[in-house]
Amino acid sequence: xxxxxxxxxxxxxxxxxxxxxxxxxxxxxxxxxxxxxxxxxxxxxxxxxxxxxxxxxxxxxxxxxxxxxxxxxxxxxxxxxxxxxxxxxxxxxxxxxxxxxxxxxxxxxxxxxxxxxxxxxxxxxxxxxxxxxxxxxxxxxxxxxxxxxxxxxxxxxxxxxxxxxxxxxxxxxxxxxxxxxxxxxxxxxxxxxxxxxxxxxxxxxxxxxxxxxxxxxxxxxxxxxxxxxxxxxxxxxxxxxxxxxxxxxxxxxxxxxxxxxxxxxxxxxxxxxxxxxxxxxxxxxxxxxxx
Numbered sequence: 001x002x003x004x005x006x007x008x009x010x011x012x013x014x015x016x017x018x019x020x021x022x023x024x025x026x027x028x029x030x031x032x033x034x035x036x037x038x039x040x041x042x043x044x045x046x047x048x049x050x051x052x053x054x055x056x057x058x059x060x061x062x063x064x065x066x067x068x069x070x071x072x073x074x075x076x077x078x079x080x081x082x083x084x085x086x087x088x089x090x091x092x093x094x095x096x097x098x099x100x101x102x103x104x105x106x107x108x109x110x111x112x113x114x115x116x117x118x119x120x121x122x123x124x125x126x127x128x129x130x131x132x133x134x135x136x137x138x139x140x141x142x143x144x145x146x147x148x149x150x151x152x153x154x155x156x157x158x159x160x161x162x163x164x165x166x167x168x169x170x171x172x173x174x175x176x177x178x179x180x181x182x183x184x185x186x187x188x189x190x191x192x193x194x195x196x197x198x199x200x201x202x203x204x205x206x207x208x209x210x211x212x213x214x215x216x217x218x219x220x221x222x223x224x225x226x227x228x229x230x231x232x233x234x235x236x237x238x239x240x241x242x243x244x245x246x247x248x249x250x251x252x253x254x255x256x257x258x259x260x261x262x263x264x265x266x267x268x269x270x271x272x273x274x275x276x277x278x279x280x281x282x283x284x285x286x287x288x289x290x291x
Contacts, residue, residue: 002192002196002197003189003191005017006211006214008180008210009081009122012221012222012225013209015065016212017208018065019065022067024201024208026042026044029075031173031174032081032157032159032174034157042070043069043070044223047064049220051234065077065078071267074098074113075117075118076115076116078120080122081122091117095117095156100150112152115153115155116262117157119159121159121162122162124160124162124163125158132163135163136158136174138155138156138157138158139156139158140156159178161178174198177202179196179202180196180202180206183196190212210242224276261281261291263290264277264288274288
């Protein structure tokens with residue numbers, strides 16, 4: 001029986017899987033990115049974040065894997081465990097920084113290569129409510145009228161992990177990887193679903209997590225990581241509830257005012273004295289005269 005206790009979505013675990021095993025990273029990228037058959041990645045090299053000084057925006061959402069393929073295309077891979085308003089803006093800034101760094105100042109101009117940004121989201125995108133049945137979203141910069149004409153070579157791929165609920169053994173590779181990343185959410189006491197071990201590549205990733213031996217320092221980092229995520233999610237939830245409550249109050253007040261104005265209009269049309277209308281609705285004479 002395969003039993004794991006460490007969540008592959010934690011930054012340190014994710015890195016030990018995809019930042020230390022190139023073939024697994026290539027498999028994940030080939031499965032989740034919109035690559036044509038002739039564009040499939042056959043080799044990669046890891047890059048240091050120092051090579052492309054990216055812009056971080058929260059403690060738990062640093063770049064987990066940064067690499068290039070055999071054609072010079074760059075890949076930014078990361079987990080985003082909670083949604084914040086600046087998130088989309090930061091993704092664009094990071095991608096733009098990586099894109100501009102391909103040609104150093106003072107060197108011969110070369111054609112920039114593609115930048116693929118793969119973001120694995122542990123919370124659903126508020127902007128994607130109308131796409132309830134879609135968990136993968138491919139975005140790019142394009143012509144305002146002719147969407148088929150992309151501008152530049154930057155692709156953003158957002159994968160909403162909570163929307164992935166498939167648990168059958170009849171899967172494509174992308175389905176296997178998403179099941180792997182969410183396996184602790186649907187397992188009993190860390191028991192890995194048997195169907196995941198039917199795929200050789202995924203089985204290897206499961207073994208890495210199962211046999212993972214974190215040092216005391218790494219274990220402390222792992223625990224602190226989830227504590228910070230839990231704390232941040234609580235704060236965001238409280239802000240959301242507060243904003244919702246304030247929004248409901250404002251909405252009620254606007255609705256109440258609209259009702260008073262409608263009543264005042266009706267009374268005016270019946271020729272009721274304006275002072276009587278003011279007394280009945282609570283509106284000022286000036287407000288009633290504007291109706």
